[in-house]
Amino acid sequence: MVDHRELFEDVTEALTRAGFDTGPGPSPLWIDRHPEGVVVGWTPGAEPGGPPSREALAALSGAAAVVLRERGYLVAGTEEGDLLVRCAEPVTAPESPEPEAVPEQWWG
DSSP: OOOOHHHHHHHHHHHTHHHHSSSSSSSSSSEEETTEEEEEEEEETTTTTSSOOOHHHHHHHHHHHHHHHHOOEEEEEOOTTTTEEEEOOOOOOOOOOOOOOOOOOOOO
């Protein structure tokens, strides 16, 4: 498995700056390493006051996805309803062939 330690730290920092509770202790938010990047999810019932509704969890996921996409990460949903976060691949322009030489024209 690829170690995505830097991605893990960056995702945690981005969510913390956006106001998500990523600190130690009881929190419904969890962040974990994944072979393709980092997974962000919520554990219903882990927060005081009872579990949030499905709509609330969907809103949290949507907000987290927006925050992470704004930071340039690729974010996709998983079958379990979590977020898979990956680094964006660097975009490189395809190599273009050398332009054809234009024959000189003599007007005379």
